Amino acid sequence: MTIEEHVALECPYCRDTIHRPLSWFKQPYFTCPACGGGLTENQFAPIVQDLEQAFEQTIDEMVQSKPACGCCKKNAE
Numbered sequence: 001m002t003i004e005e006h007v008a009l010e011c012p013y014c015r016d017t018i019h020r021p022l023s024w025f026k027q028p029y030f031t032c033p034a035c036g037g038g039l040t041e042n043q044f045a046p047i048v049q050d051l052e053q054a055f056e057q058t059i060d061e062m063v064q065s066k067p068a069c070g071c072c073k074k075n076a077e
């Protein structure tokens with residue numbers, strides 16, 4: 001199972017918000033869809049790591065606390 005969470009990170013050049021799957025920000029080189037500026041994974045590595053940890057914790061919690069009824073126990077967090 002791969003994590004394809006969409007995240008919104010700020011482009012360091014144009015300050016526009018880039019909405020892309022987390023894995024997109026882990027490419028060695030990519031360009032900002034708004035300004036075309038060249039970006040590398042290193043520029044986002046600290047944020048991506050934080051987000052990945054947060055996602056892992058969320059998944060752990062989902063696995064550990066299985067609600068009795070899967071259709072109506074959704075936590076709006």
Ligand SMILES: [Zn+2]
Nearest residue numbers: 011014032035
């Ligand atoms: Zn940009």
